[in-house]
Amino acid sequence: MKRKLIAALLVSTTVSFVQAKEIYVSPKGIGDCSKENPCEIQIGLYNASTNGEDDIIYLQEGVYKVNNLIYAPPTDEGNLIIEGRGDVILDGNKEGRILQIDTFVSNDDGKNITIKNISFVNGKIEGENKKGAGLFIKTKYANITIEDCKFEGNIATIDADGGGLYIQTNTGNISIINSTFKKNTSQDYGGGFDVNSLEGTIKVSHCIVEENEGGYGGGGSIETSIGRVEIINNIIVKNKSDAAGGGRGGGILLTLKAGKGFIVNNTFVENTSSAYGGGFHIKAFDNNGKAYIYNNIIYNNSAEKFGKDAYIETEIGNSKYEPTIKLENNNFENFFVENLTKIKEEGKFDERFNISADPMFVGYYHLDKNSPLIDRGVIKEDIPLPERDIDLEPRISRKTVDIGADEVFFPTGNNSNSQNNTSMETSGEGGGGCSLSSSASSINALLYLALPFLLLVRRFLRG
Ligand SMILES: [Ca+2]
Ligand SMILES: [Ca+2]
Numbered sequence: 051m052k053r054k055l056i057a058a059l060l061v062s063t064t065v066s067f068v069q070a071k072e073i074y075v076s077p078k079g080i081g082d083c084s085k086e087n088p089c090e091i092q093i094g095l096y097n098a099s100t101n102g103e104d105d106i107i108y109l110q111e112g113v114y115k116v117n118n119l120i121y122a123p124p125t126d127e128g129n130l131i132i133e134g135r136g137d138v139i140l141d142g143n144k145e146g147r148i149l150q151i152d153t154f155v156s157n158d159d160g161k162n163i164t165i166k167n168i169s170f171v172n173g174k175i176e177g178e179n180k181k182g183a184g185l186f187i188k189t190k191y192a193n194i195t196i197e198d199c200k201f202e203g204n205i206a207t208i209d210a211d212g213g214g215l216y217i218q219t220n221t222g223n224i225s226i227i228n229s230t231f232k233k234n235t236s237q238d239y240g241g242g243f244d245v246n247s248l249e250g251t252i253k254v255s256h257c258i259v260e261e262n263e264g265g266y267g268g269g270g271s272i273e274t275s276i277g278r279v280e281i282i283n284n285i286i287v288k289n290k291s292d293a294a295g296g297g298r299g300g301g302i303l304l305t306l307k308a309g310k311g312f313i314v315n316n317t318f319v320e321n322t323s324s325a326y327g328g329g330f331h332i333k334a335f336d337n338n339g340k341a342y343i344y345n346n347i348i349y350n351n352s353a354e355k356f357g358k359d360a361y362i363e364t365e366i367g368n369s370k371y372e373p374t375i376k377l378e379n380n381n382f383e384n385f386f387v388e389n390l391t392k393i394k395e396e397g398k399f400d401e402r403f404n405i406s407a408d409p410m411f412v413g414y415y416h417l418d419k420n421s422p423l424i425d426r427g428v429i430k431e432d433i434p435l436p437e438r439d440i441d442l443e444p445r446i447s448r449k450t451v452d453i454g455a456d457e458v459f460f461p462t463g464n465n466s467n468s469q470n471n472t473s474m475e476t477s478g479e480g481g482g483g484c485s486l487s488s489s490a491s492s493i494n495a496l497l498y499l500a501l502p503f504l505l506l507v508r509r510f511l512r513g
């Protein structure tokens with residue numbers, strides 16, 4: 051515990067914003083971005099993107115009727131935090147994307163982008179190459195953290211991806227923590243979210259992903275080439291993958307390639323797919339891919355073709371792959387793995403201690419005190435077990451860890467949140483030297499630099 055604390059302090063020191071400039075924004079602000087005199091949100095974003103400093107943009111409480119907000123530094127910039135204070139809602143009114151953050155053309159190596167305590171609602175985009183109706187973030191190397199945010203009612207229609215959230219980075223790490231995705235839709239990938247890091251670590255933990263709908267990956271789509279993915283301690287329920295005849299991953303679609311994926315202590319329930327993988331679907335088209343699936347409830351999902359609860363796809367065209375698959379201490383009824391005989395022959399498939407039982411839910415997908423899933427999970431050195439369960443109670447209570455996102459807390463039990471989950475902070479195994487494709491930034495630099503002038507004109511016209 052002490053070591054973790056020290057590690058946390060070290061991390062917070064390296065990304066501290068001691069000298070960051072503070073920018074204050076309010077729903078009706080027209081001031082100079084000071085604490086006393088907050089400014090309009092787009093002015094705040096523009097200032098932060100051109101001042102050459104680290105910034106914290108504080109959003110004062112309230113509803114902001116906004117869309118097509120943009121932060122796109124034309125040259126080198128510092129770190130960025132955008133933080134809501136109190137109840138902050140950015141409402142796109144279904145008239146456009148809410149916020150775009152794009153640091154791809156700037157030198158963003160070692161930089162951090164953090165979005166905290168903000169609700170993104172009613173964003174809308176349409177068209178084949180459009181991504182991220184609520185929030186769009188694109189970096190080359192910068193790390194991205196989304197914390198305590200909510201994405202609701204955002205729509206990516208006509209072949210667009212990422213209803214609530216879209217993130218794309220080459221080597222950056224992505225963390226999505228303690229956030230809610232609800233009733234977002236996309237016609238293509240990722241109803242709730244569509245997040246992609248070629249080499250970095252992608253972590254989704256302590257999130258609620260509910261009633262989202264997408265062509266592929268109704269709740270969310272996650273993709274890496276050689277990075278590490280951790281999907282840990284989330285409640286993922288009632289999402290739908292509904293691509294005509296080809297849905298994959300009602301809850302989650304995970305595309306691993308040669309990456310390493312951990313799916314640990316989640317609750318996947320009542321998700322549906324129009325073809326494969328009701329709860330989740332993994333695409334593993336590389337012999338070096340690794341899928342570690344431990345302590346999950348994958349129950350009462352449905353798929354119209356195969357893999358009612360889960361499906362692992364290892365065959366594409368005439369190619370068949372043998373990724374490493376470990377499937378232990380889960381609760382599911384139906385799990386389909388392509389090319390399984392060969393994978394077993396290669397000694398790359400481990401399956402043990404899985405059960406199939408009614409979880410006995412009470413309240414919001416919590417376990418009854420008599421649930422057969424209590425103390426049926428596994429703890430291993432290489433499993434990134436969280437310290438807390440979905441209620442932020444100790445992750446281990448009584449004998450050992452429970453199956454699913456909830457741990458039933460027994461006050462007199464042997465509770466612990468300091469087990470040796472040392473692998474949580476370690477980064478991916480991916481080596482360097484890989485040539486990465488990069489596309490030009492979609493933002494017209496001249497237009498961006500003219501933003502303050504355009505905002506002035508708009509304000510003038512409004513009177
Ligand atoms: Ca700045
Ligand atoms: Ca327990």
Ligand SMILES: [Ca+2]
Nearest residue numbers: 441443456457
């Ligand atoms: Ca609990």
